[in-house]
Amino acid sequence: MWEEEMCIISGDNRSWQDDNSPKTVIELWCRAKSGHSVLVLVNGLRPYLEIFDPNTQSDSPMPTLSLDKVEQLKEVDGSLELVGEKLFEGEIKKFWRVFVCETWSVPKLREKIKKLGWGVTSADINFAQRLLLDCDIGPHVNIVGNVLWAGERSPDEAKNQNNTNLKLAEENINKIGGAGLYPVDMIISCTPDSLKRTSPFPTPFVIFSFDLETSIKNNKILCAAAVIQRNNHRTEHTFTGDEKSIMEGLTNLIREEDPDIITGYNIDNFDLPRMKERSEAIYGKKKMKLSELNGWGRVPLIENETKRLLPERRQNRVWRIPGRIPLDAWWQARQTLRPQRESLRYVSQLLWPDDDEMHKLDIDSSQMDREWEERPEEVLEYCVRDTIIPIDILNKLQSIGRKEALASVSMTTVDIAATATTSWWIDSLVIRLADRSGIAIPMTKSGPRRSDQIAGGYVHEVEAGMRPWIAVLDFKSMYPSIMISNNICSTTLVRNKENNSESDNISPTTKTRYISSTVRKGLVPQLLEHLMTSRDKHKEAFKKANEEGNEEQAFLQDQLQYAVKILMNSFYGVFASSFYRFTDPKLGASITEWARYNIKEIIRQLDDEGKHVVYSDTDSIFVQAPVDNEAPTSKPNSNETSIDLWNDAKTTTLDFGEKLASRFSKEGAELEFETALSAFFSHGAKKRYVGRVVWPREELLIRGYEVRRTDSFELLRETMTDMFELILDNQSWNSVEMTKTVIDDVKSKKIPASKLVISRSCKGRWDSKNKQWSFDMYSNENLPYVRAAKERIKLGLSFTPGMKVGYIVTDASSSPMKVKSWLVDELDSPPPDYDSEYYAKRLAKALGRITEAFNWSEKELLSGSRQQSLFDF
């Protein structure tokens, strides 16, 4: 027997026969808290689905339906089991459990049963996930089991004669349904009841990062590098020679080192597909041979397992490598950093601006064949560096810790937190609770679908110009709070008029009814309430750990509270979507309805009292504080006399904000005083504003404007930021002068082209028929960024669908405008010559929108002189 704490990375299942009776074993790939990897084989759970008679609520099904016919289907294992009554779409029905011989036959079986007239539930739940649901565990578990195999890296105490003997171990593994000797440190077997939940800990994952350098002439792999990170220690490996030995080398390394996470830069769209393509170029469809080159799945290297050995791309997006997690550093950087451009060079410059070693550009990747021929050592060095940086990126962004925290709070395996979508996380919590509350689990896509959009949040009209001293108030977790306080859930939605009750919660406009929480608390409100308190607990634990100087604990608690926040915010989206189980178009509509009602009601009350609401978007309100008009809006120096006035204004605003917050907060709709602004400016468009924040910290707050957009350019971002600084300091005249200077500079080409790069993401698909990139999803391919992407491809540079493509406008006088792709990050080539008129115009247009508020138009900015009107005299 062996007992240990570990983290479940991924799960799968396989069918096997025990004395001619069908069995299904669950495989859990884990990393022990103490560092070694473990494969856990769990026997004792039978896959099933549940059926009911959709036509009746009575005790027995209609006579036309036959339980026998279901039982006789060849996919069914043994006799049906009566489950009892469950709630399904507001009605109580009687349910039977149908056991299934093999999990992979469920889709077919579902259809057969539906054809017999039965309704089907709990019929699309992943079986490994079922184990987590039934045992009520998350990724961090304590496991007690028998050791079947103890390899080199397993703890000495786990080793004995039986389990270190290869042949004997293999026999024992096969005897209980395992596939053979999995490439892990240790293999154990257990039953579901020996899996127990433990508190989360940071798992010492083993990470593998790799990079291929390939020929542009013939796509062949020239060389490769890999880095393994284990216990904060890194080892570097390089691979040269013929393609076959390079790929074998990488594969052997993975099978020996047994990493949990596979990373690299742009592996999803480049390295992984290239491995597949090149190995198939050598061995065609010979699966076993392919596995020698690319068998990265965490399963035995045997004929039966070739399907799981080879990495596979699901629905053209995420890669699946059974037992391991593919985690592309490019995608992580893109999601968390939202960089202007996405090349590895650009991102590493962004993250480590002072470390030249990390982003020096010594290899011309567009001339890789020549470089490889002339200076292979430098190419290898470059290749190694490009495997190290992705790990550094993941560390810097704390990507892995965040995935693990998300897995922990959503109680899924780490791979689901890392690669799946929001509906999987929500499923994990919702199904768990529904199973324990006598509520049936409908299939996805099964509920009523909506045809038109549901109305969203309310956005208040904003006037152009400056407003002094503003208190900004925010509803805390608005949508989740509304779901809790009004008990909004598919399990509480009143579907029939006959069931109306006086205690129902009724939505303000569509008058949708929900059973009061005093009668029955809804499933989702229950979960959300639990998440709310758990977030507060993590926040508290974070605070405490910080005070005690326990850095590791503080870090963990912060990750956890953040993960809970992400998870809570995902609920609304899933329930407002048209495909999720437990959904109804009415739910999403009711949530936003109450939200609009609440916020408009507050605005109305403030208006009635003569308090000026300057702006509001969905869950925030900007209110002008009752501050003396003389008070300065820009902070005076501490020795100036006006500093007292400024301080008074600040105190008044803080006081005002706090009073509003407590006055309008009620049960289930907590209004928080978020920030105080000494000045607020908008040119009069919704979702676009700037504020000078004076509390709780001092900063410039810019929303929506070009400053934040990637399809703007550096010079515009800089100039607009400077302009806002001046405007908020009441120096609008100076700001106009400054702007004119910049426009003049660009006109006379004094500005370097690097400040004029515009970037936009570009779609595209690989047309395997014609062996070229296609952009036929655009009704008009004549767009600047599409043309820039085509130019990149032509030059032999990498292109990934969805990547941000940078370009410079070289001539806007013709239609369509002429552009040149920006390649300086990657090729060290000279920058293109830009169309100064175009950039001057775009600056004038964007900045003119703002100066318009002070009566300086776009034209005046461009011409350099202000036209005086009659009123100026």
Added chain:
DNA sequence: GCCTCGGAAGTC
């Protein structure tokens, strides 16, 4: 040259 429209991307 000016205007309108629809497609697309981006941000909140």
Added chain:
DNA sequence: CTGGGACTTCCGAGGC
């Protein structure tokens, strides 16, 4: 197979 809606801006095309 799949979180949502509101809103702004830019570009190309086409009409006059």
